[in-house]
Every structure is written in structure tokens, then in C-alpha cells.
Amino acid sequence: MTTASIPAAGGRRRQPTRLRRAVRRNVTAYGFLCGALICFGFFSWYPMVREVILSFQKTNFVDPPKWVGLENFRTIVDDPAFGPAWVNTALFTVLALLCGYGIPFVTAIVLNELRHARAYLRFVVYLPVMLPPAVSVLLFQWFYNPDYGLFNQVLDLFHLPGLQWLNSTSTALISLVIVSTWMNMGSGTLIYLAALQTIPSELYEAAELDGAGLFKRIRHVTIPQTKLILLVMLLLQIVATMQVFIEPYLLTGGGPENATVSVVYLMYQYAFNFGNLNAGNALGLMLMIVLMVFSAIYLRVSRDNTV
């Protein structure tokens, strides 16, 4: 395309030169691409295909793999933890959205109004995001300890009875949500804050002239102006929280009584504790399909609106 401006030295000579140039350009380009093609091929594309294949096979890595139809799916659906895993994951996602979606947005709105200590507050809210997740989770494991944990000590300070936190079926899941919100809300807050700062001030002035009070201004100016980012973050967060693993893995091991077992955690257990990799794969495929729906919506939304 770019070579079209070469002075035409005669029809016969021009054709092979262009062809050779095109070939050379392609060879160079694929030379630059080959590293990425290898990495993507082996560690992204092939596993994606293999995920599907393995779900319908029985493999023990000694004999050749056997096609077994839907048997893996049947195994996984019959597992007593299958129902709880999906329910917990859904519940965790909903609770994490209530906390991890609403709180950052409200926080961002408040922060946007403040004229002092902004840098400090921004820094502080993002601090937990920078800790390795394992550190945050293990830190909260200590805080949750019923005997000497920080939370029960604080409750005790106010003469309130301590809670069992992770050890009780009624509080275990919400305890995981608290950790998850604490360590993740910083990024949401800062993203909303950046979005709020792009709202033109004329809109607020106009709304004020029209007699809109503070809450009306938030309702009719702030929220519509940040609608796109709110939607994108909603989808991203659904995809992220549905993959919850590290919190149940480190804090509860899925217990008590399957109260915190999540889909990815069950998948991990099938593969590495129960020695049934194919059933784990089948579960992974189910989750993949669910998440792909959300991812597809996310990509569509973000592409349609940012060109």
C-alpha cells in the first residue's frame, strides 16, 4: 500500500518488486510477531480449545484420552457442593456488588466535593489495592479470629458480644465480602473520581438555575454523565467477583458446611484434591460460558462508546 508511490520504471519491472516487497514486509512482520504467537498460542489459545475438549474426555495421562460425552458434567452436577458453589458465587457477587459497587461510587462523589486532603484520601483508599491479595486476606484472618482478633476486640470495647465470623455459616460469606471490598474498592473509587472530574461544570450550573437541589443534581447530572463508566464497571466487577477463589481458599476452605465454597474453588478441588481433572474442566467450561456473556456485553459497551 505504501509502496505505490515508487516511480514506475515500466510495467514489467514494477510487478515483481511490489510482490517481493510485500513478501518481505510480511516476513519481517511475522518475525516480530512470532514471540507473541508462541506465547498466546501455547498459553491462551490452546488452553481455551483444550478446556472444551477435556470437558468431554476422560484422561489419566497414561492411556490415550477417551471420549465420554456428558459424563464429566453429570459427575459435577451430582456433587452436593455443586448447588452451594453456584449459589454462594452468585450471592458473593451480589453482596460484593452492593458493597464494592455502591460504596466506591458514593465515596467518589463525596471525595469529589472535598477541597482538602484530597491527595491523602486518594492515596489511602488505594493503599490496600497495592498489597498482595494474600497479605490482605491473611491479615483479615487474624482480625476475624474470635479470641484475639481486632474485630471482636473492638466489639468488646463497646460491650457488644463477639461474633464467630468465619466459623459460623451465617457470617462466613459476609466476612469474605468485607475482605474483598476492603482490598478492591480503591480502584473503583479512583476510576469514578476520574470520571466525575470530566463532568462539565456548566451542567451543574444549569441544573442549579433550574432549581434542582443537591440530590436532584446528583440524580440528573452526575449519574447520567457517568452512566457509561458505571455500566462498564458493573460488568467488569461481575466478571471479577464471580472468579472468587483466594478468599475461600485461604480463609475457610469452603466451609463451614459448604457455606463459602465457590465455583472456582470447587474447580480447584476437583483438579488437585479429588484427582478428577476432567470434571473440574467441565465446571470451568460452565463458568467460562457464563462469564463470556458478561465479557461480550462489556466489550460491546466499551467499544460502542469510546471510538
Next chain:
Amino acid sequence: MSNTTVMPDRSAGTPATSTRHERRGQRRPRKPINTQFRTAVSPHQLNTTRGRIVYWIVLVIVVVSFTAAFVFPLYWMVTGAMKSTEELNAIPPTFLPSHFSLDGYLEAWDLLGLGTLLGNTALYAGGAWLLTLAVDVSAAYALSKLRPALGKVVLALMLSTLMIPPMVIMLPAYLTVKDVPIFGWNLLNTPWAIWLPAAANGFNVFLLKRFFDSIPRELLEAAEIDGASPGRILWSVVIPISRPILGVVSILTVVNVWRDFVWPLLVLPDSDKMSVSIGIASLSSQMPQNVLVASLVIASIPTIVVFFLFQRHIMAGLTAGSLKG
């Protein structure tokens, strides 16, 4: 009242202002709240007496609650590591450790072998950084500027990996690392198990390609006319003007590898090959509480330092990722 000229005057007259403030402070505000940026709250309301009172109350509440929610747990962690087991169990808890000592930290360093773990993690993060830059920059350059046949298909396939979260393909990816097809290598417990999958990052390719697309074609053509090869153009023209985006990609890569948990848990089961997160997690149940907490502090120091140094880049990467991703 202008702030710039008042500076020396104010420091000289500090005692005087406080008495003046007591006498007539409430009636006439000395310094209006800055309303340069118009937000939801009306600037006129904000600078009324009532508005100012509400503003300061809200500010104090926010600062105190943020400090309590995000700084206090870290304070509790840092001081908890200095307390003995008996002191940790004490009711009511002590706000300050009874004596200042770093023994908990030293014990954690030895017991958990934190030197090795941190060294491993640095090796994984550093290698992943170099490999990711090399692989993704050249791929994005090829797709953006050399435009080979089927380039669009390749790009679409790379971006399609963004739709599939890495968690759900972790089992087949694990099998691939365990026995790489064609080559038959077993990469478990080697740094390559971290490095190679880290480079297969569709988001990096997307960020880089979008930046390269914005580089004017004339610039590259000028270099081409001067006889520079594509590799030379990449190295001497494209990379020097792409510093900002390279910074963002670098930070994202290093921080992601440092924070990652599940993938190193699967592919680095050997206890002397573990990354710091996995190492601490695997030993957490056998450690006394203060030693464990000390190890948590040590493990978080590198990321906090990175955050202090590259705060601006990290925030830029955050918004680049979500506003336009």
C-alpha cells in the same frame, strides 16, 4: 484575602489570629473554600456559614473514617508484629506494643525464608517484565505499523483472550505448562511457567497498539528513507517516543506478577521456588501469630514502595484500563 502575600505576615501573627478568630471568627470566614472546580454542591451554598460548617464536619468524618478503615489495619499489622503472643491475646488490647523491638521481623525473615521468597518473586516479576515488553511491544509494532496479511485476524484473536478470564482456563493452562505440546518440556517449578503466560497478555498488546497507531506515519517513513530497517525504526524511533505507555505496561506487568496468587500456586509447588504470597500462605497455619503478621508486613513493603515511587503511573494505568479498555 490573597494567600500568596499573606504568608510571612501570617506566620508572624499566629497567636494574634487565633484570638481574633475567637472573637469574630464565626461571622466572617477568613479564607473562602476553594470553588475553582464546580461540582454538585453549589459554591455559594458552600461558602455560607452553614455550608462551611457542614463541609468541615463532612471532611473530618471522611478523613477519620478513611484513616480508621485503611490506615489503622496497617498500623495494627506493623505494631502487631512487635507484640508477643501473650500481648496479642491480651484483653483489652494494647494500642502500642509494650516495648519496641524488631525481633518478630527477624524471626519471620529466618523462619519463613523470606529472603529466598522475595528473591524468587523479584526474579519472576523482573523476567516477566522484560519478556512482556519484548514480546508485546514487537507484536504491537508489527500489527500497527507493518500490517501483515491476516494482521487483523491475529489482533482479533489476541483481543478475544480478554473475554476469557485466566481463572477459567487455569486447568488446561496448567497442563500445558506441565507438558508443553510439541516440545514436551515440563516447565513446572521454573520461572518460564510465570514468564511465558505473563507475556500472552492481550490487554498490553491492545494498549501498545493503540499508542503506536497514534504515531504519525511520516516519522517512520522518514526513518525508512534514511535506510533504517524495521527493527532499527522500532528501537530508535518508536520506543523512545512511547515512554509513557511503556511505563504503564511495565508497572501493570510487575504489579500483576507480584500480586498474583492462583497461577504461582499451581505452577510453583516447590517450597524453595515459591513466590512470596504463596510461601507465606502455605506456612501460615504453622506460624505463631506475631511471626506471621511480621511476614505479611515484609511481603507488602515492596509493593508499597513501588506505589510510593510510581503513584502517578499506576493511577494512569488504572484509568487507561477502564475508561477506554
